[in-house]
Amino acid sequence: MNSTPQHDAEAAARAANSPLVRDFGLLITSATRLEQRIDSALRRECGISHTMLEVLILLCRRSGEEISQRQLADGLTLTSSGTTRLIDRMEEAGLVRRVPSPGDRRVALVEPTADGRTALLGAAAVHARVVEEFFVGPLTADDYTRLTGALAAIDRALREDTG
Amino acid sequence: MNSTPQHDAEAAARAANSPLVRDFGLLITSATRLEQRIDSALRRECGISHTMLEVLILLCRRSGEEISQRQLADGLTLTSSGTTRLIDRMEEAGLVRRVPSPGDRRVALVEPTADGRTALLGAAAVHARVVEEFFVGPLTADDYTRLTGALAAIDRALREDTG
DNA sequence: GATCAGTAATTGACTGAGCAGCGAACTTCC
DNA sequence: GGAAGTTCGCTGCTCAGTCAATTACTGATC
Secondary structure, three states: OOOOHHHHHHHHHHHHOOHHHHHHHHHHHHHHHHHHHHHHHHHHHHOOOHHHHHHHHHHHOOOOOOEEHHHHHHHHOOOHHHHHHHHHHHHHOOOEEEEEOOOOOOOEEEEEOHHHHHHHHHHHHHHHHHHHHHHHOOOOHHHHHHHHHHHHHHHHHHHHOOO | OOOOHHHHHHHHHHHHOOHHHHHHHHHHHHHHHHHHHHHHHHHHHHOOOHHHHHHHHHHHOOOOOOEEHHHHHHHHOOOHHHHHHHHHHHHHOOOEEEEEOOOOOOOEEEEEOHHHHHHHHHHHHHHHHHHHHHHHOOOOHHHHHHHHHHHHHHHHHHHHOOO
16 A cells, blocks of 8 residues: 555545545534534523533433432533532532432432522523424424434444443 | 422423423434544544544545635634634644635635645544444434435524524 | 724633542442 | 442543634725
8 A cells, every 4th residue: 555645635535525424524513503502592591501401401300309410420421520510510500409319328419409490491491492493493394203213223322332 | 470389390390301302412412422432432543533533624625725724613613713722733743734825814724734634544434433333324224314414404504594 | 095894813711521530438249 | 247349429630612802914995
């Protein structure tokens, strides 16, 4: 395999123009832009970040059932240290409360405060508006169900391998 | 609209369990995990980040055609200051070079070095492997083409509204 | 041709994340 | 019941990004 500059430039151009690269870029770009869009709308209108909304969603899903920071970290695709600091900020803001676990003195259970639940209600409306406009709106109903099915398959593959 | 704690908790649970929330979460989670997967593989095997690969892809796409930092920022969903520092690191690593634009003395054109093109070739192989395994592999051919079509529609909607 | 609004890149201060390493608490196994 | 290994959350440090302000340049308008 000899490599002249000429040859390399052509090979690089070929790699950069591969349809796989383009398609995958589309996924990353769309997800990034959507998240940024929601994050800035939430900050502007509700004063919380998108990550905080995710936490509130996980906490309020099944009422009465407390969730540990470890479980939150897994659900948020975050490290445990990142979760610690995130919950620090949310506790400071009065959105959540840490409660020692009765069964295991290492774990800190996290539960939403009344303010946290109220914040969730407001934020969910903003979230729904943006998702409706840029995620559901541009697609036909059929494409939408296919898309979520495909994402579920990808998610499953990612979870099966290591984790 | 009166709000008892009881009422609020139920409303919060309903919001948190909305299918829209779940579906959108799937998109964000899948994209995040995929990107993390690729980023760590690239760092381990090639010593560059996923963002740097994106830069090299944009630069090598059309050979001979230089690209300004502004164009890079748009293509990467990054701010201009973030791009400045990213290009700083890449220039330091010998992957790219800044060239003053002949037509407009404000803009810095960026072009790949020979090392940059070589790095792209190695990184593209790693990228392709991961994408193949977790993006293309889990889907049928039909679902794949539908998925990319749907993502393109979302991307279009995002671009149309405000830039 | 002077001025003035707009744009490109940079810099300083800050933020939210990761990694590595810590102590405390739990589990397993003898 | 103790030793060894594991898990949970926390902390110091670093990194890659943002925002806001700055400088340098361009192009339109009077």
